Amino acid sequence: MCTLTHFAMPAEAQIKSPHLLHTSAFNDHCPRFQVVPAGNSFFHIKETSTGRVRGFREDHNEACALARSLESKIELLASGCLR
Numbered sequence: 001m002c003t004l005t006h007f008a009m010p011a012e013a014q015i016k017s018p019h020l021l022h023t024s025a026f027n028d029h030c031p032r033f034q035v036v037p038a039g040n041s042f043f044h045i046k047e048t049s050t051g052r053v054r055g056f057r058e059d060h061n062e063a064c065a066l067a068r069s070l071e072s073k074i075e076l077l078a079s080g081c082l083r
Helices: 011-015 060-079
Strands: 033-037 043-047 053-057
Touching: 033 060, 043 060, 053 060
Parallel strands: none
Antiparallel strands: 033 043, 043 053
């Protein structure tokens, strides 16, 4: 039975580790759209701030692609690159 105790390190060593990924920058940005199941093989793309459905797809991968597309359009509008 493995208890993973051989991986244990003091807390100070974990903080000073050069391999530690600091995720504070990632936590500031929460997704604006969420893909939620809405039936058999059917997915809604929901805006997280309002809860409104902004699109739908039958394929999960296509729903995720649409959510990413909507997200990138909003980011481009905010930066003034999209007219």
